[in-house]
Amino acid sequence: MALLRRDSLGTRQLLRLVLLHTAWEVGSGQVRYSLPEESKHGTFVGRLAQDLGLEVSELVSRMFRMVSKGRGDYFEVNLQSGVLFVKSPVDREEVCGQSPLCAIDLEVIVDKPLRIFHVEVEIQDINDNAPVFPVSKENLFILESRFSDSRFPLEGASDADIGTNSLLTYTLSPSEHFTVDMRTNDEKSKSLVLVLSKPLDREETPEHNLLLTATDRGKPELTGTVQLVITVLDVNDNAPVFNQSLYKVQLLENAPNGSLVIKLNATDLDEGINKDIIYSVRSVTPLSESSMFSIDSNSGELSVNGKLDFEDTSLHDIQIEATDKNPHPLAGHCNVLVEVLDVNDNAPELAVTSLSLPVPEDAPPGTVVALISVSDRDSGDNGKVTCSIPPDLPFQLVSTFKNYHSLVLAEAVDRERVSEYKILVTARDEGAPSLSASSSILVPIADVNDNAPAFPQPVYTVFVKENNRPGAHLLSVSASDPDVRENAFVSYSVVERSVGEQQPVSSYISVHSESGHIYGLQPFDYEELQVLQFQVSARDAGFPSLCGNVTVQLFVLDENDNAPAVSPPGSGRGSPGPELVPLSAGAGHVVGKIRAVDADSGYNAWLRYEVQEAGAAGPFRVGVYSGEISTTRALEEADGPSQRLVILVKDHGEPALSATATVSLSLVESPQAVKWDSRQRVGSEGPLVDMNVSLTIAICSLSGLFVLVIVVYVGLSCHPGPEVMCGPGKATVVCSSEVGSWSYSQRQSRNLCVWEGTAKNDLMVFSPNFPPSPKIEGNWKQEQLICDGQACEGDSHTEPLSLHDISEELSQIELSIEEVLEQIDTLNSNKSPGPDGSLFAQKF
Structure with a gap:
């Protein structure tokens, strides 16, 4: 039990030593590199393995690997050389924005023993961003009364680079009125202003277009521009001005109330309400006639407001004032001198007493159109009246008896050229000055069916593929008739004639009587009919009716609707039996020929010959376009006593049609066969x-x-x-x-x-x-x-x-x-x- 406790204590101490050693290994080593941004793939960064003190030969065995800390996978290490290179270009502005220091941290990990290295790659800024203004066009509005040295703030440009690459200077296109200035408010705040160097005059230049350019200090320099549109606002610094100070006008006595005396026009160089003018009558001399004239305040039209009488007052002096609509208006003045003239008081009078309308276009010259009477209440020369109508008209005035005139047709008229005439009849007396009166007579011309329908072209040409659908629309013809109503209503028909074997045209085509559409009644066959020429007649509904014809040429286009027709083979002998081929025949010997024809034309009739089963051809071949059957090599007894070839004949149509022919070939002994020297084929x-x-x-x-x-x-x-x-x-x-x-x-x-x-x-x-x-x-x-x-x-x-x-x-x-x-x-x-x-x- 004690022994087991001692072993456990030794194990814990050993584990503690291993952990301390690992921690020491992890914390050791850091390498720093510097790299310009936007470096291309494969750019050398540094010898990473050598700088970290690692052997290149051990990188793979020690499981060398590199990890990027959240900034993208921009770098890669070559495990054979230990070199760190660029994997993908780095955009400093995208990675670090406006940060003055931009670095990408990498961790290098190796095992056996475990070590971790910290690698830092600093991304250096390059001048790859041009200055950019917030807008491409900036509008400014400045009063023309602003003084010199007035300042107007502008929005400057921004540069995504840092350092000297983002320091900007501004220049303005040449202008005598404006300059640009960069004002420094404190150490970090700068403002861009537009300075007015010379007073503006809107009447001289209402708008200024300037180009503001921002340039950075990078190498090479990059620039950005903005268009400055400066609109000069008006101030009321100009008074209305008449084009002359005195106007002289003459008026006939008894001028009706409201008659226009003169239209006055004053101009103001300002704009807006400073340009809008109000007219008024300031005074009239003599004072007793002050209400005799009135003026329209907006248009400046001076009119008669009473009855003028030469015997009472022959001269009127009127003073006119023009003011603008500014709250503090400026005014301009002029005088109008009206002279009243003594004239013939009564003008002639016209009356149309009889009309004969409308006038047919085929009416003969001399036909009476209207009867006109004239009168004048004056006497003497002021009561003598003469009548006239404008020249270049097919009418004339004929005096019948006192104070009566007849309007008659002087020459033939054509309604299609002129459908109606507006005749102005003028009556003038012989007074001094003479007075006149006029009356307008509208003379319509009635239509007569004198024009036949006409086609716009003499021949219509249409191309139609054969085997067309019955009833298909082929083309349309159209004729026009300058007449009107029923005289211009056109109907169409085909001019009957025989085609081919006495077949009528109407069996091939039909024409719609109203629209002129032409339809095919039956399918066309190119092999029977290539061209169908016929005439279409257009007839109006007038009385008597008139008609016109047009020729239609219909060309039938060929389609591939006929398969090749194969004639029996026989090398020109016409024999129905098999082709005899001598065993001694050498390569290239012609043994027969396939003949085929195609009823189509062009590519549809272009024939091609080939063996249907290429493997069964044996020592024979067929000419692709000749149809000739010939040997490909010298014949041998092993080829057998007979051969049977199936020849496929195809045309080049779309789709292609084909036919087949079977050729029997018998191999026979023939001393007349051409013997070829094998030494010529195999020799030197x-x-x-x-x-x-x-x-x-x-x-x-x-x-x-x-x-x-x-x-x-x-x-x-x-x-x-x-x-x-x-x-x-x-x-x-x-x-x-x-x-x-x-x-x-x-x-x-x-x-x-x-x-x-x-x-x-x-x-x-x-x-x-x-x-x-x-x-x-x-x-x-x-x-x-x-x-x-x-x-x-x-x-x-x-x-x-x-x-x-x-x-x-x-x-x-x-x-x-x-x-x-x-x-x-x-x-x-x-x-x-x-x-x-x-x-x-x-x-x-």
Whole structure:
């Protein structure tokens, strides 16, 4: 029992020693580093392991680790080198704000034995923050009466940096009226003020726009700006002023009460109520006529307020006063001198006694429109009256008898040009001065159906995809008629005619009689009808009715709705039996050919051939675009006595349509088969190069002869035939250098051309889609030209040149070139394995 107690006491003492040692280890060591803020990732901070007295090789084994105290994970230690580096950039303003001292505390912990080190990284400020004003624009309002040296407080800018990077100086854009000053209230308080250096004048400059700039003392310097908009407030320092001191006015006697004498206008350079003016009559001479005139206090209009009589008073002197609306108003004055003139007291009088309205637009010249009577109560020359109407009108005044005039039609009128005339009839006496009177007569013009409906364009063109939905809207036509009412009500109809095999146009399309919408009554088939040309008639409801026509050209666009049609294979022999292939046939030997056509056009008729199951092709392949079946290597007895290939023919439409053809090939012994020297395929490089050179020369010779034949054929075909019809615009010529035989998918003649750099003689032809000539009616005859390298037939409009002879020549050249190319493909395939040599068609 005593022994157990002694052992327990020894254990507690040992544990106490371990704890004291650990505490000593924890409290030892502290390292301090300094680093500029915004340092990039990987920036060297210090050799931490070396500075802490640790061995770099022991960092991993002693479980070296570093912990950041709540300021983010900005640093990292490379355990292989013991170097402390930046993990992510530190923004001092984000971490420490405006604190003058910014440091990030790190704790480094190692085990075996346990030690804790304190590391402090001081973040030094850099000038990365520009001064910022609270607002981008500050408005100030200052009275123009403020004295010089007046001060107006401004809100300064702030800088998120510290030290010299946050010390700011202010500058103001050049101004003769203002300066900026920084006033120090005590050691820590500073205020920014705007100082008025020169008195303001609102009438000279009502607003000042200044730019205040704050600049810090960092390197490089950063600046911030604020726009100062200073509005000068007005004070009443200007009196109203008339543009002249004396106005002279002449008035006829017996001027009616309220007649305007003159409109006065005074101006005040102030603003607000200091600018608002009140007018008043100050005095009238003679005094007995003081109530004869009145003035509008706001507008300044001076008017007659009684009856003027030349025989009583011929001259009136009126003094006018203008004051502003300031509580302490300023005033301006002027005089108006009114001279009363003795005149003819009575003006002529006009009366319209008869009207014949409205006037039809087809009324003949001389038609009487109105009867006018004139009178004047004066006598002598003051009672003699003459009448007139303005010139350039299709009317004239004719004097019938004393004091009566007739308004008659002088020339034809057109309601669509002018729908009504406002005629001002003026009567003037011969007094001194003469008096006049006028009367306005409104003469409306009645409409006559003299305008036919007109379309805005002579031809409408619309493109419609084939297989359209019956009843679908195709396009709309619209005609306008400048007439009115029923004369302008337009109805639409189609002009009937025959299309194709004597089918009426109305079986294809219909026209809505009111809206002009054109609808398709049945689906269009591009293979049967490419262009439908018809006329739409627009007729008004007038009597008699008038009509106008417009031509509509409807072009049917092709869709991929026809699958390829495959002809029986036979290498041009037309034999239904299997193809016979000699066992001695070498690589590239042509054993047969698949022929297919597609009733569509363009990419929808561009055909591609491929073996449906590539693994079952054996020693044979099919040309991608030619359809030619040829050997890929020399045949062997192990290939069996027969082969069966399933050829898939696809077009390039969206979606693609396809057809298949099964070809049976029988391998037979044939002494006439071409025997190839295996040494040429396996031997040294020299003979192979010589063979390639020979084949290249042969290709160039045959290609030149082929191009020459094409040029001769095109030159002879360019002579105009007796029945050649061309559509508008230039014919589209499409060229190709793709592998494959001559392929045609349309029943129309094509233009063909060959690139000089083509590797083979095969062409892929796309039919150009262009509209027919306007002279061509619904039955647009199309010619068919089918060429497969063996024969040509079709075009009935060629010149006396023998097309069969040219076709035979082209076929021979085609076969020769194909044989040479197959030889090259065989040599290349024996030389280095690669793809089947077929070329992909280029899009153009």
